[in-house]
Amino acid sequence: MLENSRAWVRLYSKILERRVHNYRQYFEYAAGLHNPNDSEAAIIEILESYAKGISKSYRFKHPYNSVLMPGEWTITNRALLRSLQRRHQAQMASVVALYPNIVKWFDAKRLKIDSEGAKKYAEVIRKQNQAEVDAYMWDIISTGGAISDEMSKKPDPTLQYVSTLLNIHKIEEGWFFLSVDTNVRRLHSNLTNLKSEIRHFLTYDGKKLVSVDVNNAQPLLSKALFKIDFLADPSTNLNEIIPTDAKEQEQELGMDDTSDGEEQLENINVDYHFETADLAVAEKSLAVERREREFFHLSTVAPEIHTILSIPITKKSKLHKGEKPQTTYLTDIINSLIMFEENSNDYNNVDIVQFFELASAGILYEEFARLMQEAGYEYSSRKHAKLALLLALFTSNSFINSVEAAPKRMFKGIFPSVYRHFTLFKRQDKSILARLLQSIESWLILEQISERLSNEYPDVPIFTVHDSILTTEGNEELVKLIMEEEIEKYLGLKPTLKVELLTPELLLGT
Numbered sequence: 001m002l003e004n005s006r007a008w009v010r011l012y013s014k015i016l017e018r019r020v021h022n023y024r025q026y027f028e029y030a031a032g033l034h035n036p037n038d039s040e041a042a043i044i045e046i047l048e049s050y051a052k053g054i055s056k057s058y059r060f061k062h063p064y065n066s067v068l069m070p071g072e073w074t075i076t077n078r079a080l081l082r083s084l085q086r087r088h089q090a091q092m093a094s095v096v097a098l099y100p101n102i103v104k105w106f107d108a109k110r111l112k113i114d115s116e117g118a119k120k121y122a123e124v125i126r127k128q129n130q131a132e133v134d135a136y137m138w139d140i141i142s143t144g145g146a147i148s149d150e151m152s153k154k155p156d157p158t159l160q161y162v163s164t165l166l167n168i169h170k171i172e173e174g175w176f177f178l179s180v181d182t183n184v185r186r187l188h189s190n191l192t193n194l195k196s197e198i199r200h201f202l203t204y205d206g207k208k209l210v211s212v213d214v215n216n217a218q219p220l221l222s223k224a225l226f227k228i229d230f231l232a233d234p235s236t237n238l239n240e241i242i243p244t245d246a247k248e249q250e251q252e253l254g255m256d257d258t259s260d261g262e263e264q265l266e267n268i269n270v271d272y273h274f275e276t277a278d279l280a281v282a283e284k285s286l287a288v289e290r291r292e293r294e295f296f297h298l299s300t301v302a303p304e305i306h307t308i309l310s311i312p313i314t315k316k317s318k319l320h321k322g323e324k325p326q327t328t329y330l331t332d333i334i335n336s337l338i339m340f341e342e343n344s345n346d347y348n349n350v351d352i353v354q355f356f357e358l359a360s361a362g363i364l365y366e367e368f369a370r371l372m373q374e375a376g377y378e379y380s381s382r383k384h385a386k387l388a389l390l391l392a393l394f395t396s397n398s399f400i401n402s403v404e405a406a407p408k409r410m411f412k413g414i415f416p417s418v419y420r421h422f423t424l425f426k427r428q429d430k431s432i433l434a435r436l437l438q439s440i441e442s443w444l445i446l447e448q449i450s451e452r453l454s455n456e457y458p459d460v461p462i463f464t465v466h467d468s469i470l471t472t473e474g475n476e477e478l479v480k481l482i483m484e485e486e487i488e489k490y491l492g493l494k495p496t497l498k499v500e501l502l503t504p505e506l507l508l509g510t
Helices: 013-019 023-030 078-098 115-143 157-173 217-226 246-253 279-292 303-309 329-342 347-361 364-374 382-394 397-401 403-414 416-425 431-456 476-491 504-508
Strands: 044-047 057-060 111-113 202-204 207-214 463-465 468-472 497-502
Touching (some): 013 023, 023 044, 115 504, 217 347, 329 416, 364 403, 382 403, 382 416, 382 431, 397 403, 403 416, 476 497
Antiparallel strands (some): 044 057, 202 207, 207 497
């Protein structure tokens, strides 16, 4: 039972309305609003959201919040079934058009899962997660403390468990669902939705699977953002770009640590919500565009972001009458790189070389933790090092001034030039850097590595899970070799790859 469950689920109203136009009537009835005086009339609770752009959350009330196993329910509304089927067909058609070399391996007769073993291990995970939550809550009750933001945002263990069971059930039944995120072009599938531990129970043609994973993937991929030829227009004469003083540039453009640094662009929609996109039109355009995406450049890897960064911006100092803005976010980023290259031996830029040497070796988090310890920082574990890097990559520039940003300040202290360069991408939208790195990941894994594997080894099964590729046992070395060659070709860094045999015995220690 989930009597004390935090299992609230956000449901996006536009999607609900698209599937069932009068969905509100159903939810209001389920919430007991038709009989407000009867406390037993409601089977769900609704958590209203008063923040713009945030969906309402819902959860079942006790005693209706017991675990409902997949297969115990059936959709009978024909209109809803047709709507869901049309959406599924549109998604699958678009993915087939883009990545037929990957889709073809999702064969219900060959891709199997040991459902009983997977379900048992899912229960083990649920108990472990629940024990952590219970221990934490007991400590809070005993000390009279407050629940931290980190704990309050953690998914409910039982909700995670039910989701895992549903994913297992879909694979067992051969219900494969694939879609491409039109924002960053990531391929989502049953396997990307499956917890990493549960992938150990998969087989293909009776063979075990092997995962080839890129260590320190996000930091490694960010190397592209330090390459002028990735960012600059090929027709641009770089000698005509005159670098400005770095500190003067920071203050003039409002991206020093005291500024908000997130000015919103007018008349530009930067909210690329995959679920609200017209899938058929968006994916068709991607298919046509794919032929033009072989060139490793910002404009081909992430065209939407390239457009946003190329918008002219006005400096804080007023322009003279009739004078037009002479710079863009992208120009400033390129200026920054030119300064780095001209001062490559400067002590302040040594951290860039060190950062990418560690990322290439796959030991960035461990070494960063050691550097934090040497610098006298209080928090210096691998976990804190990874958190600091994620905060530096994905939070707004102004966040560094908050109490919770201590790990981010650590990152800035140890890798100042890397940190400053990252801030340039997030001046007007903190999500741009994350979206850009995921776009680079998708371009490399889906459009270069997977494509080459399929061309050279058409009989080798491949499944992508974002920055990793799964194949059958015995093929891992050729997958590893091609991943190394392609990543080094485009980033100029040889990656460290982790090869892991996916088998239940490794999980169970037998």
